[in-house]
Amino acid sequence: MTAMIQAPPQPASTESCDSAAPALPETPADAQIEVERLDGFYGQAQALHGLSLSIARNQTTAFIGPSGCGKSTLLRWINRMNDLIPAARATGQVRIDGQDILAHGTDVVELRRRVGIVFQKPNPFPKSVYDNVAFGPRLHYRLSRSETDALVERSLRGAALWEEVKDRLKDSAFGLSGGQQQRLCIARAIAVEPQVLLMDEPCSALDPKSTVAIEDLMAELKQRYTIAIVTHNMQQAARASDYTGFLYEGRLVEFGPTQRVFSSPTQTRTEDYIAGRFG
Amino acid sequence: MSDAPANRSERYDRRDPAGRRQRNRLFAGACVSVAALAVCVLVVLVASVALRGAGRLDLAFLTGANSEAVAEDAGFGPAIVGSLCLMMICALAAIPLGVGTALLLEEYAPRKRLLRWFHGVVQANITNLAGVPSIVYGILGYTALATMFNAVGSPDTPGFSFGARYVAEYRDLSNQSVFVGLDNAQAALPPASAGLAYFADADLSERLATQVVTAEEIDPMRAELTGALDGVERRFRTALRAAQPDGQRGPVRVTRELAAQIAGELFDGLELQGDLTAYRELAQAQLMKMDGLSGLDLLPVRRALVNDLRDMEFAAAGARGVLEAGAEPQRRQVRAWYYFQAPFGRSVLTGGLTLALVVLPIVIVSSQEAIRAVPSSQRDAALALGGTQWQSIEQVVLPTAVPGICTGTILAMSRAIGEAAPILLLAFSFIQFTPVFREGGSLMDAFTAMPLQVFQWTSNPGDAFQSTTAAGILVLLAVLLSFNAVAVFLRYRFQGPR
Numbered sequence: 001m002t003a004m005i006q007a008p009p010q011p012a013s014t015e016s017c018d019s020a021a022p023a024l025p026e027t028p029a030d031a032q033i034e035v036e037r038l039d040g041f042y043g044q045a046q047a048l049h050g051l052s053l054s055i056a057r058n059q060t061t062a063f064i065g066p067s068g069c070g071k072s073t074l075l076r077w078i079n080r081m082n083d084l085i086p087a088a089r090a091t092g093q094v095r096i097d098g099q100d101i102l103a104h105g106t107d108v109v110e111l112r113r114r115v116g117i118v119f120q121k122p123n124p125f126p127k128s129v130y131d132n133v134a135f136g137p138r139l140h141y142r143l144s145r146s147e148t149d150a151l152v153e154r155s156l157r158g159a160a161l162w163e164e165v166k167d168r169l170k171d172s173a174f175g176l177s178g179g180q181q182q183r184l185c186i187a188r189a190i191a192v193e194p195q196v197l198l199m200d201e202p203c204s205a206l207d208p209k210s211t212v213a214i215e216d217l218m219a220e221l222k223q224r225y226t227i228a229i230v231t232h233n234m235q236q237a238a239r240a241s242d243y244t245g246f247l248y249e250g251r252l253v254e255f256g257p258t259q260r261v262f263s264s265p266t267q268t269r270t271e272d273y274i275a276g277r278f279g
Numbered sequence: 280m281s282d283a284p285a286n287r288s289e290r291y292d293r294r295d296p297a298g299r300r301q302r303n304r305l306f307a308g309a310c311v312s313v314a315a316l317a318v319c320v321l322v323v324l325v326a327s328v329a330l331r332g333a334g335r336l337d338l339a340f341l342t343g344a345n346s347e348a349v350a351e352d353a354g355f356g357p358a359i360v361g362s363l364c365l366m367m368i369c370a371l372a373a374i375p376l377g378v379g380t381a382l383l384l385e386e387y388a389p390r391k392r393l394l395r396w397f398h399g400v401v402q403a404n405i406t407n408l409a410g411v412p413s414i415v416y417g418i419l420g421y422t423a424l425a426t427m428f429n430a431v432g433s434p435d436t437p438g439f440s441f442g443a444r445y446v447a448e449y450r451d452l453s454n455q456s457v458f459v460g461l462d463n464a465q466a467a468l469p470p471a472s473a474g475l476a477y478f479a480d481a482d483l484s485e486r487l488a489t490q491v492v493t494a495e496e497i498d499p500m501r502a503e504l505t506g507a508l509d510g511v512e513r514r515f516r517t518a519l520r521a522a523q524p525d526g527q528r529g530p531v532r533v534t535r536e537l538a539a540q541i542a543g544e545l546f547d548g549l550e551l552q553g554d555l556t557a558y559r560e561l562a563q564a565q566l567m568k569m570d571g572l573s574g575l576d577l578l579p580v581r582r583a584l585v586n587d588l589r590d591m592e593f594a595a596a597g598a599r600g601v602l603e604a605g606a607e608p609q610r611r612q613v614r615a616w617y618y619f620q621a622p623f624g625r626s627v628l629t630g631g632l633t634l635a636l637v638v639l640p641i642v643i644v645s646s647q648e649a650i651r652a653v654p655s656s657q658r659d660a661a662l663a664l665g666g667t668q669w670q671s672i673e674q675v676v677l678p679t680a681v682p683g684i685c686t687g688t689i690l691a692m693s694r695a696i697g698e699a700a701p702i703l704l705l706a707f708s709f710i711q712f713t714p715v716f717r718e719g720g721s722l723m724d725a726f727t728a729m730p731l732q733v734f735q736w737t738s739n740p741g742d743a744f745q746s747t748t749a750a751g752i753l754v755l756l757a758v759l760l761s762f763n764a765v766a767v768f769l770r771y772r773f774q775g776p777r
Contacts, residue, residue, distance in 0.1 A: 084658075119656060123657060136664035139665060
């Protein structure tokens with residue numbers, strides 16, 4: 001555990017301190033993802049009502065809100081995982097680096113390579129640790145043995161899991177603990193070198209110790225990836241994110257720098273939710 | 280703590296505890312006794328079959344050909360081979376088709392409304408098809424596969440075929456076949472006519488087959504043939520006379536030397552295009568049998584040789600008829616092992632495909648269940664990494680679903696191997712040859728199968744076939760049980776503790 005915390009290289013941790021020190025602007029200056037008037041439906045039921053927001057490049061943006069407020073739906077539209085739900089449809093725009101990915105003719109396979117996602121429940125494949133990590137790259141590239149080896153090691157190191165599993169790469173991933181499995185899933189997601197990493201309540205199925213490990217990992221990962229995380233846990237949002245959006249019944253109630261949202265929310269509903277008066 | 284139940288029991292009317300337990304025991308007892316009864320009946324049944332059939336269960340039975348008339352000669356070989364062939368075809372057709380259909384239904388669920396409706400209709404139909412009586416599949420197989428609605432010719436004169444060539448077949452006077460146009464015409468000739476290896480001349484055979492032999496060619500050939508026969512006849516008489524001392528009639532003493540001499544001289548100096556060695560050896564062997572037996576009449580030898588000569592003459596006469604182009608040759612098909620025709624006829628292929636139709640719904644439904652059992656989080660994971668639908672199927676869904684698919688499929692196969700009804704209209708229970716695995720055999724062969732053979736034996740009148748039937752049932756049971764054993768093994772191997 002302590003090794004984990006010390007693991008981030010020195011320059012990285014100072015950099016994250018620097019970026020946190022000056023107050024962030026209300027709307028991100030360098031937005032990688034721009035959501036504009038996004039309406040989301042499941043059949044007749046509308047789950048998202050005209051969401052507009054920006055997700056900052058190389059920062060962590062958290063979405064909080066009570067169950068069923070649409071935060072996971074929002075996340076799953078960013079890499080079109082909602083395509084898998086037959087009745088789901090959306091209108092509006094989600095632009096990633098200026099390109100509207102909801103438009104017809106978007107290459108969803110390529111989109112998902114660029115925008116990785118980590119799910120709530122760890123879902124490793126019933127394969128070895130090694131094959132789990134190598135799975136994504138092998139989908140896209142023909143890799144030699146040594147290339148794969150290097151990629152697996154780099155990804156596992158990136159997910160702060162290498163030291164724990166380097167001696168059992170050939171063992172089944174199901175033998176890992178829940179927290180290790182989730183970090184394996186993160187390693188698997190970053191192995192295809194995405195630009196954006198979406199995390200859908202990645203810690204809700206984990207114990208506090210594993211949660212800390214993953215939060216530490218997120219702080220490190222945002223150096224290289226834009227991270228959007230959905231969480232039930234307000235402390236987690238406060239600890240681990242730069243921006244926070246509060247969703248309620250499919251509407252974006254408040255969005256801003258995490259520090260500001262938690263210390264002086266402009267909306268009473270945000271204040272009530274943060275204070276634990278509902279939700 | 281102890282007050283609570285007391286209070287509750289005062290408040291509510293209590294069920295009689297003794298009665299509750301008694302009814303519980305009663306139900307358990309009823310279940311056990313019914314199950315025991317069923318098992319007893321089964322044990323008695325299997326035991327009686329085993330007792331009756333064990334005596335006939337030998338290698339001759341397992342490999343021998345069927346006999347319709349003599350129970351002791353009736354073998355199970357063609358039926359066993361037939362059933363195994365059916366299984367191979369059935370598996371090769373039903374597994375890819377069934378697993379593919381299951382994947383389509385489970386993994387490629389459509390989004391459009393009309394297609395969704397169609398998807399639902401297909402799904403409902405497949406579930407219902409599993410309940411269709413199998414004789415209906417038999418009729419379907421007969422109509423759609425064996426005759427193909429008579430749309431592309433008939434099974435006897437197929438609209439499309441490959442892997443067969445035709446030879447001309449002539450009937451000689453003894454109604455034996457003479458084949459012309461075959462590469463190995465000599466092998467096709469009846470043994471007694473081996474001396475007439477005349478047609479082994481490939482060039483001539485070829486021309487005979489195509490009916491372009493001219494009259495000028497025929498005459499010298501006929502002359503040579505007749506002369507050759509006369510020569511043999513004459514030599515035989517001479518040899519026979521020489522063997523009879525003093526021109527006497529009656530018993531003659533045949534020595535080894537005499538026999539060898541006669542046999543040796545018999546064909547000496549004959550000049551035929553063909554090879555006479557086989558016939559000479561035959562004649563010599565027949566003569567040699569007489570060696571050492573004094574006082575024996577040479578009549579049997581003469582009769583044998585005369586018979587052979589007559590056969591030769593008949594064959595020659597037939598050939599003469601052929602050469603004079605008077606006789607119409609029959610076109611006879613010679614099939615390669617890969618022979619294929621478009622209306623499949625009542626063939627092994629039709630039978631196997633019909634059985635595939637029977638088990639297809641079972642394969643589909645069990646594969647669907649196995650595929651559905653793969654957690655959707657696994658698919659999501661593959662797709663979220665940028666995998667295509669097919670990559671997710673191939674690398675995640677199928678590997679996880681394969682044990683379940685295997686189990687369902689093997690159970691479906693074991694149903695297919697025991698089915699008699701679907702192939703009732705397609706099989707020939709009286710055939711004596713081994714389908715497919717014989718010379719000239721192909722997937723278009725007529726066939727018989729184990730359940731059908733058993734059915735045919737049972738319907739024979741009298742008790743003669745009882746033990747044969749029992750032996751057949753034992754073999755069928757053994758094959759069935761081994762199929763199921765493989766399924767059980769697979770289930771434990773893959774679905775047990777990981």
